[in-house]
Amino acid sequence: MMVGAESLPLLSSVDGRQCQHVARNPLIELSGVSKAYRRRKRQPVHALAALDLRIEAGSTIAVVGPNGAGKSTLFAVLAGLIQPDRGRTLVHGLAPVAYVRSRGIGLLPDRVRLPARLTVREVLVRLAILDGYSGAAIPRSVDRALDHVGLRERASDRCDGLSHGLRQRVGIAQLLLRPREVLLLDEPLAGLDPVWRARFRELLAQLRRDSPGRTLLLSSHELGETARLTERAIVIDSGSVVDDFPTHGDSEALERRVLRVLKQVGGT
Amino acid sequence: MRSCAILFPRLLRDRLPRIFVATALVLLLTSPLLRFGESGFADGYKAGGEPGAASTAHLVGLLLALVSPWLAEGVVSDLRRNGSGPLLLTRPISRPALYLVRWLAGLVSLTIVALVAATTINVAWSTGGGIGPDLSLVGSIGAGFVTWVWVGSTVLLLSAVLDRGEALAGALLVAIPIAMTAVLPTADLLARAARVLPVRPMLRAVRVSLAGNIPEQPALLTTGCWGLVVLGIGLFVACRRDWRVGD
Numbered sequence: 001m002m003v004g005a006e007s008l009p010l011l012s013s014v015d016g017r018q019c020q021h022v023a024r025n026p027l028i029e030l031s032g033v034s035k036a037y038r039r040r041k042r043q044p045v046h047a048l049a050a051l052d053l054r055i056e057a058g059s060t061i062a063v064v065g066p067n068g069a070g071k072s073t074l075f076a077v078l079a080g081l082i083q084p085d086r087g088r089t090l091v092h093g094l095a096p097v098a099y100v101r102s103r104g105i106g107l108l109p110d111r112v113r114l115p116a117r118l119t120v121r122e123v124l125v126r127l128a129i130l131d132g133y134s135g136a137a138i139p140r141s142v143d144r145a146l147d148h149v150g151l152r153e154r155a156s157d158r159c160d161g162l163s164h165g166l167r168q169r170v171g172i173a174q175l176l177l178r179p180r181e182v183l184l185l186d187e188p189l190a191g192l193d194p195v196w197r198a199r200f201r202e203l204l205a206q207l208r209r210d211s212p213g214r215t216l217l218l219s220s221h222e223l224g225e226t227a228r229l230t231e232r233a234i235v236i237d238s239g240s241v242v243d244d245f246p247t248h249g250d251s252e253a254l255e256r257r258v259l260r261v262l263k264q265v266g267g268t
Numbered sequence: 269m270r271s272c273a274i275l276f277p278r279l280l281r282d283r284l285p286r287i288f289v290a291t292a293l294v295l296l297l298t299s300p301l302l303r304f305g306e307s308g309f310a311d312g313y314k315a316g317g318e319p320g321a322a323s324t325a326h327l328v329g330l331l332l333a334l335v336s337p338w339l340a341e342g343v344v345s346d347l348r349r350n351g352s353g354p355l356l357l358t359r360p361i362s363r364p365a366l367y368l369v370r371w372l373a374g375l376v377s378l379t380i381v382a383l384v385a386a387t388t389i390n391v392a393w394s395t396g397g398g399i400g401p402d403l404s405l406v407g408s409i410g411a412g413f414v415t416w417v418w419v420g421s422t423v424l425l426l427s428a429v430l431d432r433g434e435a436l437a438g439a440l441l442v443a444i445p446i447a448m449t450a451v452l453p454t455a456d457l458l459a460r461a462a463r464v465l466p467v468r469p470m471l472r473a474v475r476v477s478l479a480g481n482i483p484e485q486p487a488l489l490t491t492g493c494w495g496l497v498v499l500g501i502g503l504f505v506a507c508r509r510d511w512r513v514g515d
Contacts, residue, residue, distance in 0.1 A: 076354075076510075079354065079357075079358050080357070080358075081353075081354055081357060081358070081510065082510040083510060100357070100358055100359075100360065101360060101361070101362060102360060103360055104358060104359050104360035105358045106358070107354055107355070107358040109354045109355070112355075113352060113353075113354075114352055115352055117282070118282070122278075123352065125278070126275060126278060126356075127352075127355060127356070127359065129271050129274045129275050129278075130271050130275065130356060130359040130361050130366075131271075131359055131360075132271060132360070134270070134274055171355075174355055
């Protein structure tokens with residue numbers, strides 16, 4: 001349950017050392033990255049159009065933009081899940097697939113899809129194994145993650161019976177099994193009730209405290225909440241970065257500026 | 269690789285319900301199909317014309333080939349379309365290793381089906397004059413291997429190329445030759461395809477494996493090699509594919 005979860009460490013000491021070591025010079029760099037989705041008998045959708053972006057280590061970035069702006073595609077490219085048609089993408093000096101292979105990336109997709117037949121615990125056990133846990137460390141890491149998202153009592157539920165909000169919490173739990181140096185959170189607040197939004201804010205703050213070098217990209221349509229969680233905003237429209245500015249935690253200023261920019265470029 | 273090794277028994281456990289159902293299907297269908305075969309097909313072919321183990325082995329081999337696409341379900345599609353692909357593929361693991369361990373779980377599953385089916389058929393025959401005698405237990409492992417390495421790998425390849433589930437790919441794999449023989453007036457095209465893709469050697473290898481003559485069967489090796497080539501291409505294509513994550 002949520003009670004007492006704040007006091008639980010997110011990382012083991014070994015993980016902490018790993019992140020501190022990696023955090024000295026991580027960097028995300030995209031130059032001229034384009035990706036089009038081809039559709040049968042219809043015009044292709046240009047999800048990313050010669051996108052340039054540079055993100056320093058330890059940044060907490062909001063990626064905002066209208067529906068279909070290319071936010072999820074950007075995350076998928078960074079996670080090595082899709083190959084861009086053109087351009088260069090580097091994560092810590094490596095191609096995304098090579099980076100993921102060596103260190104892993106924390107990804108919370110906009111729709112958390114889980115194998116229907118498995119229970120919440122079974123899913124997390126399998127992911128914990130792929131995160132490198134073995135033996136008694138597997139149930140320990142799974143229980144810790146379940147406690148953080150208040151799902152210990154639902155651990156035996158099958159995934160096909162979970163509500164959207166609960167699936168989202170499973171998605172957050174899998175991030176916490178072994179928090180990575182780079183976290184990509186696509187609409188993390190979707191489906192969460194106010195209590196769990198507040199809890200999610202605390203979790204993010206704790207992740208930052210555990211490893212100041214951790215780089216975090218968060219996409220959301222909820223600009224008020226986003227301003228509180230991030231220090232810099234990148235506005236994307238039609239697959240390109242159209243604005244890039246510090247948020248200063250000011251949700252109203254962020255909302256005004258994003259709307260103004262999107263109106264100027266015709267994104268709303 | 270160590271993670272994949274730890275994951276393997278769990279993948280096998282996930283498939284247990286399908287293993288039970290597939291075994292039941294093979295056993296339930298063997299006897300009536302043999303009887304039907306003995307009464308003769310429209311083209312005059314009689315399965316009973318090859319008495320004893322050979323006809324039973326032939327039929328069990330075909331049934332194994334039919335259930336293997338269903339056991340393959342989950343190798344690709346569970347990752348990409350319905351399942352937790354993005355969550356799995358952002359872990360620090362090798363993608364080919366992840367595919368391979370899922371493929372191996374399918375191989376062991378089908379081998380279990382072949383072994384249990386052969387044992388049950390043998391016991392039924394020896395105790396009550398059942399449906400067919402003396403299927404080789406060692407050969408059933410070989411039959412499971414050959415069927416899976418060929419059909420399972422082709423299904424994986426088709427699924428990855430078509431970007432569709434293994435069930436559909438398996439249905440296509442079964443439907444295409446049936447349609448070819450039904451629609452085309454001549455079986456010549458099928459015969460040519462069978463020469464290029466070792467369908468007949470595969471069936472022969474399975475049949476002869478079950479009947480217990482593995483050392484005399486070079487087709488076992490040939491079809492195994494072919495299957496592994498298809499598997500290699502399938503893994504390559506599947507690993508190169510993009511993954512659905514949103515818009």
